[in-house]
Amino acid sequence: MGSPKPINRAWWKESSVYQIWPASYKDSNDDGIGDIPGIISKLDYIKNIGVDIVWLCPSYKSPQVDMGYDIADYYSIADEYGTVADxxxxxxxxxxxxxxxxxxxxxxHTSDQHEWFKQSRSSKNNEFRDWYVWKPPRIDEQGNRHPPNNWVSHFQGSAWQFDELTGEYYLHLYATEQPDLNWEHPPVVKAVHDIMRFWLDKxxxxxxxxxxxxxSKDQAFPDAPIKNPHSEWQWGDKYYANGPRLHEYLQGVGKILKEYDAFSVGEMPFVKDEKEVLRAVQFDRNEINMIFNFEHVDIDHGQYDKFEPGSWKLTDLKEFFERWQKFMYANxxxxxxxxxxxxxxxxxxxFTNSKEEYRLVASKMLAIALALQSGTPFVYQGQELGMRNVPTTWGIEEYRDIDCLNHWNGVVKGKKFDTRAQAIALQEYQKKSRDNARTPVQWSDAPNGGFTGPNVKPWMSVNPDYVRVNAAAEVKDPNSTYHFWAAVLGLRKxxxxxxxYGDWVNVDRTSEKVFAYTRQYENQKALVLCNWTEKTLDWDASSNGIASVKEVLLNTYDSATEATQRFSDAYTMTSQEALPAHLDPTTYPRTHHDAAQNIHLTLTYTPLDPNTYLSxxxxxxxxxxxxxxxxxRDTFExxxxxxxxxxxxxxxxxxxLAAIAEDAVRKHQLLGVSIAHRLGVVPIGEASIAIAVSSGHRAAGWRAGEEVLExxxxxxxxxxxxxxVDGGMEWRANADRDGEGRLVGNPRMEES
Known part of the structure; x- marks a missing residue:
């Protein structure tokens, strides 16, 4: 019998996430670049996939050297994407x-255009100097200047850049325009905490x-071991990945996250040690909820570089999943x-390299293989459509990624006339470049895939297969990948x-054709069986420990619409399932009382009593x-x-509400404010909001009451x-006016 151990349940474990790369999602103003209003226009499309969380990639003000991961202002939004209000x-x-x-x-790291760095590089005595990692050059016996160590940048070349003005090098693990922050300096830590609170408060x-x-980095900044004899620069991850103070810093971050009951996922490259990962994600350590592991997506990399040819087997992939599934469950x-x-x-x-004719079943198989394992599933934009890599015919002029272009410049510089080396590089870009994920989302079969206007040149070319693979077609097709993802996530819920919460057991471990595993919770058990080939296979269940199968819940050849209907009650809580605290009526009323200003706030699931709030x-x-x-009221428009x-x-x-009440007290010299709002179902004719204000004079009271309401x-x-009544349903902001702008409610004034 499975799962005898106690389980820590959490809303974020039960959630699924949809990731958005804003530049390529939806262009609302025909400038060729996706934007936040475009994302807003597609929220219903996203909701219908069945996800619970939307992850917005960086949209802050940035020079866009690394597509927004070079941030110039954490408190502003890039003009091309929109505004903070958006x-x-x-x-x-x-x-x-x-x-x-x-x-x-x-x-x-930040952008080199961030005001912090501009100040930091201006003088060795500037108050922001220690916000970044600066080191003097190493001078050899001949008097030649060299970087402080031999670390390689993730975007090729040295990880150090010499700055002529102050005669020192600064560290940049990524682009030269992305200087690394110095977390050893306490003001940096405080600044990060302030940024977090700013957005959480919004x-x-x-x-x-x-x-x-x-x-957190080894403050000795030693040379890295030489692993690639063909390069002057070596990977220094031993000294900057999971450094000595990492968990101290994560504890500080985690304290803020816990205060807001916020979700967190950390990108943590180079981490293969289970104990080190556990220190970050173990439930009671209060650092971060989970991390992105890189082992399975590094599986096709070459010996020294990802843009070198590499090979892998299905058993390699299964070993990765087995290792982390079992370890996380046990710990x-x-x-x-x-x-x-x-x-x-x-x-x-x-992961499948399937022919076009198998695109549909391959995309469905990958959805099942991933999302029914133990963990929080992440779906990247276009994955729900079965979007594919860029065409093999694309030349280097179509690529936009700095990592890819820097590599190409190195190939051309070192092997200018070596057409074979260039052909291999282009072949690897088509397989592994980040640009494969960054082509615009294919919304329809209209020009530019409906991403932007028909006469607009998008920031990056749309994959030409948009005429066959696009959201409009898939939403209409009950057998599409889009609807299948909804079915898989519905099944999971x-x-x-x-x-x-069930355990995970690898089945048929040595097969290079089948990926199979079981999930079990107490006496409930499910088998997930994935054919990793383009051929029909016979699979012997009994020899793999499967005695019988009671019911097939989902398969890749089902009509996804029919499957979704079977799981249509997936979002209805059963009596055994715990509601999130903010939706649980037994955790109410929630109140706030400021005695000094005579402010009373109430959120409740029970009927509102006017006499209570007036008193x-x-x-x-x-x-x-x-x-x-x-x-x-009983009608709307x-x-x-x-x-x-x-x-x-x-x-x-x-x-x-407290801020609203405090503003009113201060502005109108009120003697008291009470705001009460009812939650849950409110029958027609019953009160949903009550506002009471007390003032020395009626004019101030009238004005204050209306301003508080607005x-x-x-x-x-x-x-x-x-x-x-016709069965429809609409979510809307808690507006107090009807379609013609008339105030809704029954106001009355009592004057004493």
Whole structure:
């Protein structure tokens, strides 16, 4: 019998994530570059995949040397993507649909155009000098200048750049325009914490943390061992990956994340030691929820470089999964499950290399193989459509990735007339370049795949197969990869105990054709069986320990629509499943009371009592008590409404309501403010919001009451779902006006 050990359940374990690379997602203004308004326009499409979290790749102000991972201002949004207000709308749009928004936290390095670095490089005595890693040159016996050590940059060449102005080198593990921050300097740590709080306070639900295990470095900065005899520069990961103070820094980050109940996933290259990973992700250590492991996506790399030909076997892949599935389950850790992201090629090409005729079943098989394992599944944009790598006919002029272009420049520089070397390089780019994941999303068979206008040149060419593979066609096709992903994620939610919390056992371990595993929770057991070939296979279940199969829940040749219908109740909580705290009525009422300012705030699932809220603000010094009671009505724009329901994130909404009340007290010299909002289902005619203010004079009370109401509707993180008599349903902001702008509710004033 499986799973006898206690299990720590968590909402983020049960979630799935959809990753968005903004430049290539959807262009809303026909400038050839994707943007945040374009993302907002596709939120319903994303929601229908069945994911719970949207991960937005870096959209901060940036020179775009490394597509946004060179940040010039953490508090601003790049003009080409939109504004901070657009991000706030995106957050609200996700929350209205029951999804969360994850942002990228890139704090190992900044752009060289960040004001911190501009100040740092201006003088050795500048207060920002120690915000970055600066070292004097090494001088040889002949008086020649050399970098401080032999570390190689991830984007080719030395990891050190000499700066003429101050005569020192600065460290850049990536592009020369991406100087590394110095986390040994306490103001840097504080600045990172401030950035996190800024976005969390805006409603962001957590972070993906870029190369977060590079933030602590061996302060001796020694030379790296020589592993590649053909290069002057060597990998120094031994001295900068998982450095001596990493977990101290992660504890500080984790403390903030815990305060906001925020999601976290860390990108941690070069980490293969289980104990080191466990120190970061073990449930009770409160550092980060999970990490991205790189072993399975490095599987096709060459001996010295990813752009060298490499080879692998299915058993290599199975060994990787078995190792981490079993280790995390046994040690209360957690896996991040992914085939693709913005740094990896498309999984159909990398892991199956299937012919075009098998694209559909290959993409479905990969969905099942990944998402039903133990861990949080990540789906990268276009993966839900079965998008593939760039065409083999593309020349170097089509590529945009700095990693790829720097490598090409090195090949051409060193082997200018070696056409064979150049052909091999292009072959490897088509297999492994990051650009494979960065072609624009294919929305339709219109010119440019519907990504941008028909007469616009997109920032990167669209894969020409968009005429066959696009979202419009797949949404209409019940047998598509898009609908199959929805079925897989629905299956995972319906059988939560098995596919989220069950154990994992490798089956038919030595087969190079079949990837099979079982998931078991107590007496519930499921077999996942994947044919990794383009041929029909016979598989002997009994010889692999499978005595019988009671029911086939899902297979790649099913109509995905039929399968989805079978799991349509996947989102309905059963009596045995725990609701998230913010949706559990038994955790309410949630209140806030500021005695000094006589402010009372209430979030409750019970009917609102006007006398309670009026009595809270009453004062002998009051000349007026103004009270507003907002009630639910039976129509919206002439459409009959059957009922309304409200939901919120109480930590955020109480904080916002407190700020609204404090502003009103200060501006109008109020004697008291009470704001109460009802949650859950509110029947027609019953009150959803109550506002009471007490003031010395009625004019101030009237103005304050209306301003508090308007501010609540505009700012409070409370959303309502209108359910219509005709069966329709709409989520909308908690607006207080109808389609013609008329105020909704029953205001009354009491003057004393």
């Amino acid at each position: 991000v706030e709308k995106l957050i609200q749009g996700c929350h209205q649909r029951g999804m969360k928004l994850l942002m990228d936290l890139v704090v190992n 409603g962001c639900d957590g972070f993906r943390m870029d190369v977060i295990n590079f933030i 209360d850790g957690w896996n991040a499950l992914y085939w693709e992201n913005h740094d990896q090629p498309r999984c159909i090409d990398r 319906k059988y939560l105990d098995i596919f989220v 809270q603000v009453s004062s002998p010094a009051a000349g007026a008590n103004v009270f507003f009671l907002g009630t639910t 002439d459409r009959p409404v059957s009922q309304l329901s409200y939901t919120t994130y109480p930590l955020l909404s109480l904080k916002t 501010a609540c509707k505009e700012r409070a993180e409370i959303w309502k779902r209108e359910e219509f």
